[in-house]
Amino acid sequence: MKTLGLLVVLGVIGSLAVDRNNFKTCEQSGFCKRLRPLKPEKSQYVLNLDTVIVHGNSLSAEVVTVDQESEKKPVLWHYALKLSALVDGTFHVELDEADPLYPRYRTQKALDGEPKPDALKLVSNEAGQLTLMNTQGHKVVITSDPLKFDFLDKNGEVAVVLNGNCQLFVEPLRTKREKVADDDEDGNGNALELDEEAWSENFKSHHDSKPRGNEAVSLDVTFPDADQVYGIPEHTDNLALSTTTSGDPYRLYNLDVFEYELDSRMSIYGSIPVVYAHGSKRTVGVFWHNSAETWVDVVNYNDATVVSSLVNLVTGGNKKKIDTRFMSESGIVDVFVMMGDTPNQVFRQYTRLTGVAEIPPKFSIGYHQSRWNYVDEADVASVHAGFDAHDIPLDVLWLDIEYTDRKKYFTWDPIKFANPTEMVANLTSKGRKLVIIIDPHIKREAGYFVHEDATAMDLYVKDKTGKIYEGWCWPGASSYLDFFNPAASAYYKERYRYENFPGTSKDVHFWNDMNEPSVFNGPEITMPKDCQHYKPPQDGQEGIASFWEHRHVHNEYGLWHIWAGHEALIERSGGKYRPFILSRAIFSGLQRYAAVWTGDNLAEWGFLAASIRMCLSLGISGVSFCGSDVGGFFQNPDAELMTRWYQAGAYQPFFRAHSHMETKRREPWLYEPATTLRIRDAVRRRYALLDLWYTLFFEHHRDGLPIMRPIFEEYPKEVEAFTIDDQYLLGQNLLVRPVVEAGATSAKVYLPGRDSGVLWYDVDSYQVHRANGYFSQDVNIGKIPVYQRGGSIVPRKERVRRATALMTNDPYTLIVALDANNTATGTIFIDDGESFDYREGKYIYARFTYDKNGITYKFIDDKSSYPTRSWVERIVVAGIKSPPKVARLRQGDVTTALLMTLHRGNDVLVVRKPGASMAQEWSIEFTY
Missing domain, CATH: 3.20.20.80 (Glycosidases)
Structure with a gap:
């Protein structure tokens, strides 16, 4: 909400558009300005192999920073490293100061409880490298000097790399002291922070006192073989994240941005520091568990905006990869690596960490x-x-x-x-x-x-x-x-x-x-x-x-x-x-x-x-x-x-x-x-x-999966779908392409599933389309393209009333869209719609199944029940080529002959008024 008068009085806005002067750029954000240019050839961070302990699901060890400029390579700071394996193929990496001046903040409420552990086995310790493996066959190779983490998928290929570009930094907390003569050390060999900007920062008329001084953290994350990266909402940029070498990184800092801009990497109201990388080989993800202001750089070497010389310089050729880098103002390095390897698997891994939505009223x-x-x-x-x-x-x-x-x-x-x-x-x-x-x-x-x-x-x-x-x-x-x-x-x-x-x-x-x-x-x-x-x-x-x-x-x-x-x-x-x-x-x-x-x-x-x-x-x-x-x-x-x-x-x-x-x-x-x-x-x-x-x-x-899904989630091998963000799936079974252009008379629609012969039915006409990539769908002002996947059954309630509560016991119409094998399935959940009684088993979760023999309705959770008074009043079967002659409903000990109508113009069979109760299992048997 905004009230223009009050905001003008306060000097917040001067026109009906976002005033960028009210919000920082990377150059105006002290830690981003400080860290972003730091790209050393070799990391200062070294794993002390003599301190490694592997027990249960975790490795613990000391990491030190070494002055690479000095011949003696003196140790500057000591850090505590912990690597943990979690049950679903996720790894957790934490790096904190070993003995900080004050405890550093650790994000508290993002996780949905303590993640469940998996076993972690030390496979080898040779030539300055540790190799560890979880029970699912994922490996982690830790190089000690300089410190680097390679996460390998089940095929032994590197899927995620931490600190491969040597951009790991944890700025140690220090005591502010005045400079005395030419002495620039604090008696413990630790160089004092003498720069005033470490202890205060200004933006416009505002002064930030920074009483703890600089305490930023940074980590680079590389995704080999990735075509696109996604995530880090909330922004108005495309779903597939763009390369940030030109302009600012993506910013994560919750802000009230008046009339926010489109196609922007600026912060707005939300910040979720999770990135997913996807390619034809695999999907993986990284969750940066940090609640401070964060900037995220992205370099996609498949992107035409990245000059070829940079590709050759960094990759040594045409090897495909995407680099990302997280920079946060404070906290610790606290990162979860989710090994996927499909989109659905990695999305589940994230919601197992951070939780799922409650069933809404x-x-x-x-x-x-x-x-x-x-x-x-x-x-x-x-x-x-x-x-x-x-x-x-x-x-x-x-x-x-x-x-x-x-x-x-x-x-x-x-x-x-x-x-x-x-x-x-x-x-x-x-x-x-x-x-x-x-x-x-x-x-x-x-x-x-x-x-x-x-x-x-x-x-x-x-x-x-x-x-x-x-x-x-x-x-x-x-x-x-x-x-x-x-x-x-x-x-x-x-x-x-x-x-x-x-x-x-x-x-x-x-x-x-x-x-x-x-x-x-x-x-x-x-x-x-x-x-x-x-x-x-x-x-x-x-x-x-x-x-x-x-x-x-x-x-x-x-x-x-x-x-x-x-x-x-x-x-x-x-x-x-x-x-x-x-x-x-x-x-x-x-x-x-x-x-x-x-x-x-x-x-x-x-x-x-x-x-x-x-x-x-x-x-x-x-x-x-x-x-x-x-x-x-x-x-x-x-x-x-x-x-x-x-x-x-x-x-x-x-x-x-x-x-x-x-x-x-x-x-x-x-x-x-x-x-x-x-x-x-x-x-x-x-x-x-x-x-x-x-x-x-x-x-x-x-199950933790999104409700509104990008096309690549269900069709992860279709490269054309990797950047589609103007249409989407609802679950697996409906494809929606809203009309977002003025005066449109047609819409460009992508129908996925070409290789598997997926059929898509127009929900208005039941016209069937075989998946073949893009096609043009005619539209008018009363229509947007929506399709039901062949092989699915969707429940509908056609008796629309003034409010949801008044439709509770109304009957269902089942829309059966047949696949190429003349089969279909669907699910339904029924409970009281408002209480937590479903936790006590007071609900129905059931599956509909259609094949040539008929239709069945069976409970998936057979120990649950709910006394719904709803029933089935109609079944519409789209794509039927050989309709049955007779249909009989069997529910309990009662068998009832049913009426059917065949619409040959669009191959639709309607089973009329079966009257099957949704409170108990039933079947409809076909005779040909």
């Missing part, structure tokens, strides 16, 4: 209507009624910051929202929910209970002097809860209890915005890096050792905010109901707690196109529950753009229309009738597929 995958702001209860009631009057499904209405009493969270405006309980009841009476916003900044107003409590209980973030930090956000003067403090998180959770927040109920859920955190008068519109956060007290640690600086935890701040809110919503219902939260800030592991959206976009075609690649990048990085503001947050979309955005949004995991207060009202019925009908059709298409979406979320929760 079913309402949350329906349609959401939002605006900054619906002005009062009458406005809410009018919008609510408008959806019914125009027969457009809706599950959630949203309220932005104006619902509060003068921007004080956990309150209601006493005039405009005087009766919140009644307002919510009016929504829930029709199966709908309410979402309201809660941001992390707290208004500094005497008498406001949250501010008074936070001050009295010492729950706020501190400034560099140890006093309560004060910044500016929506309420004006604000302070920020320190969620790293257990007392602050506990207090915050209590605010969500029903008795502490009158007007809320289990049907009121939450939106956490501005949690990068956004600070309008702060450096780069965020919190100063030298602010102080809670650190658990430890013996003998005083002064700067007694707190963490904001620089250490910045990218994690929003994650801690979301975690506290998520826990609060579970606790308020006694652990019964699944919460829904939307977050703007993103970091690794956030998927365990919240959905995300792509932030404050513009009503322009480029932003519609960007939403696809942004959600694809987030999806492969663990965050599947993603969408964009339908129609664009800023500006006013015309009817065509609005129609196309609804059509695209209906096929993205999170489906919400949202707009700025200064835009024209744009509820669907405010357009001309033809546009309203097209929007209605797009929303109804979403609701017909709700059970497919719900099943995909369950399977993500169970």
Whole structure:
């Protein structure tokens, strides 16, 4: 959200576009400027082979830095190395100072618990090299001098190299001392840091005190044989990452960037430091476990922008590889190497580390209507009624910051929202929910209970002097809860209890915005890096050792905010109901707690196109529950753009229309009738597929794979697909190519699976296309290309009602798309849609199977059950060449003859009204 008037007053913006002057370049970011040019011919880091110990799943050893310029090669610093093997083919490498002046920060909340260990065996120790192997046959070859790690796949080929380009650096912590005469050593042989820039840094009018001095870390990672690299969201660049030799590296630093740019490597709201490398041989990945500001360089030697002389210089010829390099302002070297070797395997490895999304409450995958702001209860009631009057499904209405009493969270405006309980009841009476916003900044107003409590209980973030930090956000003067403090998180959770927040109920859920955190008068519109956060007290640690600086935890701040809110919503219902939260800030592991959206976009075609690649990048990085503001947050979309955005949004995991207060009202019925009908059709298409979406979320929760998938994920050998990011798969079975061009009459569509003879069926006509790469699909304003894979069965609910809850027991239509062998399979997940009872086995997870003998419906998890009253009212079989003459339903001891209709024009067989219950297994037998 943005309010132009306040931001202009604060000097944050001067025009309706991103002001790059508000945000640092690499040259203006001290550690990036310092580290990026450092490219030594030989690494200073050496493994001390005499210290190596291999036990269980890990190797531990000492690493030292050696002065390569001196003939005596004196040791400068000592480091502790740990290499661990994890159960799924992942390796964990940690390098920290052996005896740091103060403990260095280790990222705390990104991982979903402690990774499970695998055995690690020392295979050989010869000629300055150690070779180790996990139980799956992956090997690690560690070269001692200079230190280098080669990770070998099961075929013995090098797949990942750490420090192959000698760009490993860990800047040791030092005590700041004044220079005395010509003495430049501290008595221990360690050169003193005398450069003032090591202890302070300026950006515009902001001064960063850097009390610990320089403490940056860097590591280069090489991917031999890779064609493309992906990941490190959130950016607006292509899904396949570009070479950064021209311009700045990719930046990972959560920021509130007003009207962010397209095709940019600048930071925006989220930071997930994971990179995947893919080629025809393999897929591997690296997760850089660090929550500080991070820059990532990429050099793809397959890229035409990389000059041939550089290729020859670095590779010694035409050998294919991609170099990346992570540079972070603080922390330790903490990196997970995921050996894959397919896209699905490596994506699973990442979600096994950082977790999966909870199965969302079913309402949350329906349609959401939002605006900054619906002005009062009458406005809410009018919008609510408008959806019914125009027969457009809706599950959630949203309220932005104006619902509060003068921007004080956990309150209601006493005039405009005087009766919140009644307002919510009016929504829930029709199966709908309410979402309201809660941001992390707290208004500094005497008498406001949250501010008074936070001050009295010492729950706020501190400034560099140890006093309560004060910044500016929506309420004006604000302070920020320190969620790293257990007392602050506990207090915050209590605010969500029903008795502490009158007007809320289990049907009121939450939106956490501005949690990068956004600070309008702060450096780069965020919190100063030298602010102080809670650190658990430890013996003998005083002064700067007694707190963490904001620089250490910045990218994690929003994650801690979301975690506290998520826990609060579970606790308020006694652990019964699944919460829904939307977050703007993103970091690794956030998927365990919240959905995300792509932030404050513009009503322009480029932003519609960007939403696809942004959600694809987030999806492969663990965050599947993603969408964009339908129609664009800023500006006013015309009817065509609005129609196309609804059509695209209906096929993205999170489906919400949202707009700025200064835009024209744009509820669907405010357009001309033809546009309203097209929007209605797009929303109804979403609701017909709700059970497919719900099943995909369950399977993500169970297996960790993205819901919205790039084409190369399922077709990893098809080189043409490696850079496709304007179309995607939903699971394995639907292919979606949104129309993102104005005035389009055709769309270029890539149909994968040429080598395996995959068939794709147009979902509108059942016309079949054999996979053969690109073709041109005719479109009109009412159509976007969507195809169902041959060999799949997709459940639909054709009786679309006003909200998800009202469709619970409605019947299913099964769409069976046959493959070349006349077979198909599909799955379905059914439960109550809102509680955690599925953890107790109260659900159905079942498989449909079609072959020439008939159709079966069998439970995959046979120890679970759920008393659904839904049933099958129709089965559509597309691509049938030899239809059966007779079909009989067998359920329990009852056999029933069924009616069938054959449509010879498109080879479609319809089995009419089988009446099969979804609560028990059944089969339909064919006779020819």
